[in-house]
Amino acid sequence: MSPEQWTRPENEGTTGPPAATAAKPTREQVIAGLRATSEGGADLVQLLTPEGQRVEHPDFDIDIPDAELRDLYRDMVLVRRADREGNALQRQGQLGIWVPLLGQEAAQIGAGRAVRPQDMIFPSYREHGVAWCRGIDPTELLGVFRGTDHGSWDPNSTRFHLYTIVIGNQCLNATGYAMGQRFEGKVGDPDGEATMVFFGDGATSQGDVHEAMVWSAVYDAPLVFFCQNNQWAISEPVERQSRVPLYRRASGYGFPGIRVDGNDVLASLAVAKWALDECRQGNGPVLIEAFTYRMDAHTTSDDPTRYRLADEQEAWKLKDPIERLRVHLVREQIADQGFFDGIDAEADELAVRLRNFCFNMPEPPPTRIFSEVYAEETPQLVAQREDYLQYLAGFADEAIAGGVR
Amino acid sequence: MVAPALKSPVAPVGTQTVTIAKALNMGLRASLERDPKVLVMGEDVGKLGGVFRITDGLQKDFGEHRVLDTPLAESGIIGTAIGLAIRGFRPVCEIQFDGFIFPGFDQLVSQLAKLHFRSQGKLKMPVVVRVPFGGGIGAVEHHSESPESLFAHVGGLKVVSCSNPVDAYWMLQQAIECDDPVLFFEPKRRYYEKSELDPTAPPIPLFSSRVVRVGSAVTVAAYGPMVRTCLDAATAAAEDGQELEVIDLRTLSPLDLDPVFDSVRRTGRLVLVSEAPAEASITSEIASRVQQECFYSLEAPVLRVTGFDTPYPPSKLEDSYLPDLDRVLDVVDRSLAY
Ligand SMILES: Cc1ncc(C[n+]2csc(CCOP(=O)(O)OP(=O)(O)O)c2C)c(N)n1
Numbered sequence: 128m129s130p131e132q133w134t135r136p137e138n139e140g141t142t143g144p145p146a147a148t149a150a151k152p153t154r155e156q157v158i159a160g161l162r163a164t165s166e167g168g169a170d171l172v173q174l175l176t177p178e179g180q181r182v183e184h185p186d187f188d189i190d191i192p193d194a195e196l197r198d199l200y201r202d203m204v205l206v207r208r209a210d211r212e213g214n215a216l217q218r219q220g221q222l223g224i225w226v227p228l229l230g231q232e233a234a235q236i237g238a239g240r241a242v243r244p245q246d247m248i249f250p251s252y253r254e255h256g257v258a259w260c261r262g263i264d265p266t267e268l269l270g271v272f273r274g275t276d277h278g279s280w281d282p283n284s285t286r287f288h289l290y291t292i293v294i295g296n297q298c299l300n301a302t303g304y305a306m307g308q309r310f311e312g313k314v315g316d317p318d319g320e321a322t323m324v325f326f327g328d329g330a331t332s333q334g335d336v337h338e339a340m341v342w343s344a345v346y347d348a349p350l351v352f353f354c355q356n357n358q359w360a361i362s363e364p365v366e367r368q369s370r371v372p373l374y375r376r377a378s379g380y381g382f383p384g385i386r387v388d389g390n391d392v393l394a395s396l397a398v399a400k401w402a403l404d405e406c407r408q409g410n411g412p413v414l415i416e417a418f419t420y421r422m423d424a425h426t427t428s429d430d431p432t433r434y435r436l437a438d439e440q441e442a443w444k445l446k447d448p449i450e451r452l453r454v455h456l457v458r459e460q461i462a463d464q465g466f467f468d469g470i471d472a473e474a475d476e477l478a479v480r481l482r483n484f485c486f487n488m489p490e491p492p493p494t495r496i497f498s499e500v501y502a503e504e505t506p507q508l509v510a511q512r513e514d515y516l517q518y519l520a521g522f523a524d525e526a527i528a529g530g531v532r
Numbered sequence: 533m534v535a536p537a538l539k540s541p542v543a544p545v546g547t548q549t550v551t552i553a554k555a556l557n558m559g560l561r562a563s564l565e566r567d568p569k570v571l572v573m574g575e576d577v578g579k580l581g582g583v584f585r586i587t588d589g590l591q592k593d594f595g596e597h598r599v600l601d602t603p604l605a606e607s608g609i610i611g612t613a614i615g616l617a618i619r620g621f622r623p624v625c626e627i628q629f630d631g632f633i634f635p636g637f638d639q640l641v642s643q644l645a646k647l648h649f650r651s652q653g654k655l656k657m658p659v660v661v662r663v664p665f666g667g668g669i670g671a672v673e674h675h676s677e678s679p680e681s682l683f684a685h686v687g688g689l690k691v692v693s694c695s696n697p698v699d700a701y702w703m704l705q706q707a708i709e710c711d712d713p714v715l716f717f718e719p720k721r722r723y724y725e726k727s728e729l730d731p732t733a734p735p736i737p738l739f740s741s742r743v744v745r746v747g748s749a750v751t752v753a754a755y756g757p758m759v760r761t762c763l764d765a766a767t768a769a770a771e772d773g774q775e776l777e778v779i780d781l782r783t784l785s786p787l788d789l790d791p792v793f794d795s796v797r798r799t800g801r802l803v804l805v806s807e808a809p810a811e812a813s814i815t816s817e818i819a820s821r822v823q824q825e826c827f828y829s830l831e832a833p834v835l836r837v838t839g840f841d842t843p844y845p846p847s848k849l850e851d852s853y854l855p856d857l858d859r860v861l862d863v864v865d866r867s868l869a870y
Contacts, residue, residue, distance in 0.1 A: 223670040223847055252672075274847030277673055292674050293632060294604055332603035333635065360604050362580035368603050434579040493852040496845045507811075511840050515852075518862060 158366040162358065170372065170386050171418060174393040177446045179454030187397040193461045199240065199392050200456060201470050203232040203449045206256040208474035209265035212481045213255075213272065217427040221485050222272040226253045230390070230422030233448030234355050236260060237387075237395020238417070241403055242323055244286070247308075249301035249324040252290045253355075257325060261287040265477070266484040275491050295333030298324050298352070302339045305348035305411070314349045314409040321406035323351040323399070329360020331376065332368045340380040340414070349406035351399065352377075352414040355389060357421035362434040374416035382412045389419030390448040420446070493519065547730040553723040555697035556586045556662075558731070559704035560624065564594050567622060570708055573600040574609055574626030574662075583628055584664055584723055606636035613659045614643050622658045624708055630665040631674025637682075644713045645688030657713045660704070664720035665693075666757045666807050667854050670847045677844050678808035680756075683715045684785035684817070691785040692738060693717035695759035697727045699782065702735035710738065717784075719757035741788040743795065747775030750864050751795040753818065754805040755781040758855060762805055765860040776864065784814050792818065793825045800831035801867045807854055810838040832870035837863045 152160070172187050191199075210228045217225040228235060231253070239260025242248060250257055255268055263280050270276035271290055278289035291297035301324035313320040330336050331354060343350045356373055358365050365373070377384025383405075387398040395417055402413035420443040424431050456462040497512040550558070563570045572587055572594075578601035581588030591599035602609050606627060613623035627633045633640075640661065647655045667676030684691045690712050694700040700718070707714040736742060744759065745766050754762045759780045766776040777795050781787070796802050802822055804815040819834040837855040845853050 224672060270846070271672060274670060274672070274850075276846050292672060293635070295635070329604035332605040332608065334605060334607050335635070360575075361583070362576045362578070363601055363604065367601055428583070430580075433581070490848050491846065493849060496840055496842055496849055496853055500842045508841060515840070518859070521862070522858075 157370055161366050161369065161372060162364070170374070171388055172385060172394045172398050173388040173391050174397060175391045175451055175455055177390070177451050179451045179458060181393075181455060181459075184394070184397075187394065187401060189393070189397040189400070191393060191396070196452070196456060197462055197466065199236060199396070200449070200452050200462070201473070202236045202240070202256070202259065203392065203452065204470050204474055205477055206236065206259050206265075207232050207449060208478050209259070209481060210255055212478040213265075213268075214423070214427060216269075216482065216485050217272070222269065222427075223274050225272055225427045226255075227421075227423035227426070228253050228255050230420050230443065230448070231355055231357060231417075232256055233392035233452075234353075234387075234389035234395050234417035234419050237389075237392045237397075238323065238325075238353050238399040238415075241396050241399035242321075243403070245313075245318075245320045246403065247286045247288070247301075247304055247320070247322045249288045249297040249304070249322065250290055251294075251297060251325050251327060251330070252292050253327075254290070254325050258287060261285050263287060265481055269481070269485050269488065273485065273488060275488055295326060295330045295335035295339075298326055298330070298333075298336045298339035299342070301350055302343045302346075302348050305343060305350035305406075306346045308349050309347060309409075314407060314411075317404070317407060319349070319407035319409070321349045321351060321403045321411065323353055323403065325353050325355065327360060328354060328356040328358065328365045328373060329363060329368055330354070331373055340377070340382075340412075343412040344380045344382055347409065347411065349409070349411040350413075351402045351406060352412060353399070354414065354416045355419055356416050357389075357419050359421055359425065359431075359435070361425045361429060362431075372416065374414055377414035382414065384414040384416065386416045386418055389417030390443075390446045390451070392448055392452060419448075547728055549726050550697050550701075550729045551724045551726050552694070552697050552700045552719070553584060553586055555701040555729055556704055556718065557588055557590070558729075559701045560587060560590060561593075562731075563622075563624070563705050563708045564590065564598060566705075567708075568598075569621050571598055571600065571616065571621050571623045572626070573602050573613065573623055575602060575604055575628050577601060577626050582626055584720065586662075586664075586718075586723075587626065606632055606634075607639050610636040610639040610644060610659075610661065613661075614639065614647065614657065617657050617659050618647075618655060622660075622708055624660045624662060627661060627663045629671075629675045630663055630677040630679055633661075633663055633679060636661075640683070640689065640713075640715075641686050645686045648712065649688055656711045658708070658711050659713045660707045660710075660716050661713070662704075662716045662718060664723075665717045666719055666721060667844060667847075667850045668721035668757065670850070672847070673844070676847070676850065678806070678839065680715070680717050680784055681808055681813040684787075684814050685812075689713050689715055689785065690739070690783075691715045691717065692783045693719065693756035694782070695719060695722065695756055695780050696725070697729050698733075699780075701729055701731065703738055703782070706735065706738035717756055722757050722760060725760065739783040739786055739788060741779055741781045741783060741791050743777060743791055744780045745776065745778040747777035748799060749774045749776060750801040750803055750867050751777045751779060751792065751799045752803045752805060752860065752864065753779040753781055753792055755784060755814075756807075758805045758807060761855060761857060762860060765857045765864070768857060769861060769864060774864070774868070781818075787814075787818065787821070789818065789821055789825070792822060796822055796826045797829040800829055801870075802826075802830075802834045803860065803863050803867055804834065804836045805838070805855055805860055806836070807839045809841045810836055811841050813838070832867045835863050835867050 235256030
């Protein structure tokens with residue numbers, strides 16, 4: 128597939144400025160286009176309609192065995208349940224904050240299941256579903272939000288980088304990693320390596336993301352930019368970040384950009400697989416815009432009633448990623464009631480396990496402040512730690528709980 | 533130092549009890565009313581009123597062209613504020629959290645700080661950058677940092693920090709009227725602490741420090757969120773018969789150290805308190821200047837209570853990381869022990 132094919136919108140000329148006679152869209156029309164939530168359209172890859180109907184796509188049709196369809200459903204249900212439990216734990220004061228993924232399960236599971244073990248992933252902070260696909264147990268995410276650590280999983284062995292909170296930073300880090308894959312000759316055959324980086328629609332405004340696209344293009348980095356356009360950056364709608372659909376930006380950097388229905392797990396999987404293969408073969412980078420919607424608040428500290436319209440949310444409810452796969456599984460008799468009940472029971476167990484884990488998480492000792500600051504410890508920090516421990520020892524007669532005074 | 537007299541003060545609204553957050557909101561409102569060239573800009577400052585609601589209601593009353601929800605890019609916010617300032621506007625930028633100022637660091641340091649100097653005064657840079665800073669709110673990474681020393685180190689920038697509602701109200705308006713770029717550090721964990729505010733009472737000069745509690749045993753100097761901690765420590769020390777003199781530094785660049793020198797000459801002792809890491813910081817600078825100016829008056833070395841020279845830890849450890857009343861008192865005792 129040639130890049131042009133995926134970067135040229137149908138209604139635009141191929142070269143040069145638009146003809147003087149062509150009507151220029153108004154500002155309102157441009158914004159309406161950005162926020163359009165209608166299905167289909169030439170620039171939205173979809174394989175499963177909101178009604179659960181399987182549809183064909185000329186370039187991205189994939190054959191997914193029944194067992195895999197059931198697995199995708201299971202992934203989404205369990206991840207949603209873990210997410211809802213995270214929200215509840217925050218409400219109960221067990222977590223300082225939670226970043227919900229509600230509504231974005233299909234984009235994350237589709238992308239996450241497309242990635243192969245040899246690939247590397249750079250997440251933002253909402254990628255609980257991708258973490259799940261990487262074999263990271265949801266309990267391992269809790270420390271970040273409870274404030275006991277900055278990410279307890281091993282980024283080397285899981286090939287899932289730590290969550291990145293500064294918007295856009297991870298895109299350049301991912302670019303560098305992917306450059307390394309290329310420098311080491313790990314691309315150019317079907318079993319090669321690739322990297323995928325996750326970020327939001329708001330992030331596309333950051334210089335880092337622009338720079339990452341420039342660098343990855345000029346070094347042919349095997350990098351898939353996976354933008355979850357959930358329509359909002361906290362209170363700011365996507366039109367506060369762009370005047371063109373985000374996937375089209377790729378053409379300015381010289382690589383393909385594709386918009387996929389982010390609430391369609393099959394399409395997300397198919398497009399992500401294709402993009403990763405392009406990278407493995409040495410044809411990367413690729414930008415994927417997963418067109419989706421953040422169904423919950425930005426975080427548990429946010430108040431979306433201040434900026435969001437209720438009917439917008441209602442409209443998106445009808446596109447729920449889990450419901451549409453469920454309907455499909457039922458209609459095609461791929462799964463029966465027993466299967467769904469089994470998954471629900473599994474989800475209940477996961478929620479209980481997560482809760483209990485959270486209640487019982489140990490608090491880190493004060494010495495953690497000083498440990499692993501440098502690969503080679505400095506005498507100055509050793510002295511600071513000694514001083515501080517001595518100071519704490521002065522309170523020895525007072526109650527010491529969990530190592531923290 | 534001379535106070536920038538505020539142009540056409542706003543109508544008095546009577547004394548009221550307000551939080552720091554509310555006082556900042558009132559200060560912004562007064563500035564927007566007073567001068568049509570004042571702009572408020574940043575992420576989520578419009579409809580949402582900012583994540584801390586400091587800009588609450590301003591876009592509704594002043595419109596989208598005075599209170600701008602910007603794209604999500606800090607370099608963009610500060611870089612465009614510079615251009616707007618060249619065009620005669622007075623932008624007040626909000627950086628959502630301390631840890632997110634770094635994408636804008638280049639514009640702050642390379643352009644904002646230097647343009648007045650490079651243009652030999654032909655370009656004025658009346659830009660305020662508001663930064664909610666410091667820890668103690670149980671937040672995730674990058675939401676609890678104290679990067680103020682980095683900016684104090686840069687020639688061409690001015691750096692201030694308020695510690696109470698009255699200062700919040702006045703200092704912000706004074707900063708907006710200042711023709712130089714001002715980094716305005718707000719003690720986010722104190723946003724909801726209250727005091728009485730009389731908008732008709734005259735403000736003290738922006739770039740001045742202030743003795744906030746008189747005492748004779750040890751001088752304790754702090755700024756922003758640590759002022760309250762030091763005042764609490766002083767109350768506790770008084771119960772043990774030790775009177776601490778507490779100074780709110782208020783301005784970090786330029787530093788106003790005369791009140792500190794005067795105080796140290798009387799007490800002979802100085803304890804500096806800050807959440808920021810100690811090395812190469814504002815407190816290092818003050819310690820150096822005080823030993824130079826007050827060498828013969830000192831009865832003890834200048835001591836410091838600070839955060840550690842590490843990245844800010846996960847929030848469950850911030851009680852250990854942040855100086856608290858006990859750590860301040862411990863170091864006060866050490867000072868007295870010399
Ligand atoms: C550099 C930086 N600036 C500001 C923030 C505060 N912040 C956290 S998330 C967010 C919105 C991000 O929106 P988007 O990129 O669309 O991702 P989403 O959260 O919607 O997935 C903002 C402004 C930040 N984390 N980093």
